Amino acid sequence: MPDQTFAGTAVPAALSAEDTKLVTLARSSRARVGALEGAAVRDQDGRTYAAATVTLPHLALTALQLAVASAAAAGATKLEAAAVVTEAEQLDGAGHAAVRDLAPDAPIHVAGPDGALRGTVIA
Template sequence: MTAPQSGPTELTDEDGKLVVLARGALARAETATAAAVRDGDGRTYAGAPVTTATLTLSGLQVAVASALSSGARAFEAAVLVNGAADDPGLATLAEISSEAYAVFTDTAGRPTGRTGAV
């Protein structure tokens, strides 16, 4: 995936649902970032970062892993709330579905950028 494009990004209704899911994960886990993904069948998964002595995953990595472990074979989109362009989950998203895109938002859910397929 490439660096996020700057400037406002329009959210589709489906992307808006991902924002709600990611913000919910952020609030439940009381973290500064979170993410949600939509798989090729339209199912959604959310995740917050996990950090232990033996495991470190970004929220996007958690969401992508949850989807893959549930049988997802493709991804349409991801939303990263307060996320960064260097999130390692973006590489996995692109590895599975090169046409998937990611939308970055602030903690209020306002789009701040986008990367991936348009």
């Protein structure tokens, strides 16, 4: 799947409290380990899972892939929403695809390192 551009995407006037929490968790995960990205997802039961980018010699996962994997490993079958904090200009295709595996229409909020929302990917 190609990278998803979020520039020019309509930015909601304000995120819900639950989605703001996802951005906060994603920022914290990124900052805690100095990762390129941080991400968080919320499952069908309201549980949240946060992660940071992993880059090892034999394993590389985007923050969004790892957050989705954590949710799936805990038994989540659907995601309500996701957030990723990144300096990148595009949402990576692998993370986007991972979210879509459990949620064909969940919003993916993309924020900068300062937490400012850049856009939301719906499709």
